Amino acid sequence: MVGPRIDGPGARPSAYRYREIARVFARHGLGFLTSALGVERYIPFHRRLFGTRSAAELYSRPERVRLALEELGPAFIKLGQILSTRVDLLPPEYIGELSRLQDSASPLPAAVVRQAVEADLGRPVDQVFASFQDEALAAASIGQVHAAVLDGAEVAVKVRRPGVVERIQEDLEILRTLASTAARRSRLLADYDIVSLVEEFAQTLRAETDYLREASSAERFRQAALGRPFVHVPRVFWQTTTARILTLERIHGVKIDDVEALDRLGIDRHLVAERDADTVLTMIFDDGFFHADPHPGNFFVGQDASIGIVDFGMVGHLDPGLQDRLAWALLAFSSSDLERQVDVLFELGIARRRVDREALRRDLQQLRARYYGRALGEIPVRQAVFDGLAIVRRHRLQLPPNVALLAKTLVMHETLVRRLDPSFDATAMISRYGRRMIVRQLSPGVLGRLMSQGAADWAQLWVDGPKQLRRVLGMLERGDLEVGMRPAGLEAAVAHLERITNRLIAGILVAAMLVAAAIVFAAIAHR
Numbered sequence: 001m002v003g004p005r006i007d008g009p010g011a012r013p014s015a016y017r018y019r020e021i022a023r024v025f026a027r028h029g030l031g032f033l034t035s036a037l038g039v040e041r042y043i044p045f046h047r048r049l050f051g052t053r054s055a056a057e058l059y060s061r062p063e064r065v066r067l068a069l070e071e072l073g074p075a076f077i078k079l080g081q082i083l084s085t086r087v088d089l090l091p092p093e094y095i096g097e098l099s100r101l102q103d104s105a106s107p108l109p110a111a112v113v114r115q116a117v118e119a120d121l122g123r124p125v126d127q128v129f130a131s132f133q134d135e136a137l138a139a140a141s142i143g144q145v146h147a148a149v150l151d152g153a154e155v156a157v158k159v160r161r162p163g164v165v166e167r168i169q170e171d172l173e174i175l176r177t178l179a180s181t182a183a184r185r186s187r188l189l190a191d192y193d194i195v196s197l198v199e200e201f202a203q204t205l206r207a208e209t210d211y212l213r214e215a216s217s218a219e220r221f222r223q224a225a226l227g228r229p230f231v232h233v234p235r236v237f238w239q240t241t242t243a244r245i246l247t248l249e250r251i252h253g254v255k256i257d258d259v260e261a262l263d264r265l266g267i268d269r270h271l272v273a274e275r276d277a278d279t280v281l282t283m284i285f286d287d288g289f290f291h292a293d294p295h296p297g298n299f300f301v302g303q304d305a306s307i308g309i310v311d312f313g314m315v316g317h318l319d320p321g322l323q324d325r326l327a328w329a330l331l332a333f334s335s336s337d338l339e340r341q342v343d344v345l346f347e348l349g350i351a352r353r354r355v356d357r358e359a360l361r362r363d364l365q366q367l368r369a370r371y372y373g374r375a376l377g378e379i380p381v382r383q384a385v386f387d388g389l390a391i392v393r394r395h396r397l398q399l400p401p402n403v404a405l406l407a408k409t410l411v412m413h414e415t416l417v418r419r420l421d422p423s424f425d426a427t428a429m430i431s432r433y434g435r436r437m438i439v440r441q442l443s444p445g446v447l448g449r450l451m452s453q454g455a456a457d458w459a460q461l462w463v464d465g466p467k468q469l470r471r472v473l474g475m476l477e478r479g480d481l482e483v484g485m486r487p488a489g490l491e492a493a494v495a496h497l498e499r500i501t502n503r504l505i506a507g508i509l510v511a512a513m514l515v516a517a518a519i520v521f522a523a524i525a526h527r
Helices: 015-027 031-037 045-050 053-058 061-072 074-083 092-098 110-121 164-185 187-191 194-208 211-224 259-264 269-287 320-333 338-348 357-371 381-394 401-420 426-441 444-478 491-525
Strands: 143-150 153-160 245-249 289-291 299-301 307-309 315-317
Touching: 015 031, 015 061, 015 164, 031 164, 061 074, 061 092, 074 092, 074 164, 074 194, 110 153, 110 245, 143 245, 164 187, 164 194, 194 211, 211 245, 211 269, 211 289, 259 269, 259 401, 269 289, 269 307, 269 401, 269 426, 289 401, 315 401, 320 401, 338 357, 357 381, 381 401, 401 426
Parallel strands: none
Antiparallel strands: 143 153, 153 245, 289 315, 299 307
């Protein structure tokens, strides 16, 4: 259910929508949310006193959260789907339930769809396409898909629902207000910087409503997959693609988790599992650009066991700097150096409060003891990831969004390949790709780049250091230091010095790694 439309993007959210949100939460027995979000004043007094018991009796709390989000419409459904990727923030029972969120809606009338297509493309539908099916192949809250034929090719045309962006904008403004209120009322939510999380969500949702961005992502995946004959990424038909209309080559096949259909067609499920794992690991470790919504409805299997991929609205990025940190993390966790492993968690995560380093070290030691010495095939990726993320949540470390997406993607694909082939050793395959990334990061070219950067930072520190130090000492003599020993007015200068120092230390460590690289290469070669 979606509240009344607003007059324009600058209009203020209506009180009616706030009341609707409060009542939906109350009806599903989520009084703790209405209190945390500050919307309890919109609930009738008698309901605040007695509540709604039926929902709490019939469903678990994670189920009630999912049902409430589904009822509240597109923005809240997408919020739940994105939260289901934040395996560093929510426990597994919530992740599992939010992953079940169904983004479905009643199809728009054919006349409305045709009018939207014609408005964007400037010509009647029948003049653009050789044929266009009025019955939708799929209908979701943001858009729906129709089969068509264009220039002799079968295509899938995704059409954005008229007015949906304005409705989403209203809910995003409400979510920003609710997040600010929740951060003031809850220390835990403030520690997780819920306001920034909502801003990240808003950016992701805006990207999903812009079909030109999705088309660009599809094109990037297609270019990366050109050398992989068993991966099929649809071609983009740019002449009939706009911000509201997306035209892609139509992908045919069996849903990848439909094992009965695969067996009926005689398709080798072990081969499909191997190809799916190879596809996602290549995206992550080689391309640094991966499909971040890997539910089975987005992956299809052809008669030749090829993998067809659709829906590129949610993607993950691993920039070279993050890939560097992940490589060093793999090195650290393959060693017995617990101190270095603690350092890696601090480097990958964002501490929203003071962290007990010794407690974190003990947790990592217990985690290592749980899996140390076991054969790769005996280590369940899903459980190992969730165990590690439980430590992240316990110490309130928040991973960068793309690292959280990466963890979620690995877990979902590991579950999928085990359904296809219970004997498939996903852990060994992940380990093989991880070692390959380590080798690449320890190559002379990468090490040389890091050393050059370290040398440049050393030179910059040599030149700028005395000047910055004199400024700090001058502030100290004049008594202009704030409590905490941070000079007032010099935050930017101090941050600059910290950045230079961190890079300098990295450069020195890389020099030491040149000696260790030969040992690492030898160890990898003999495994």
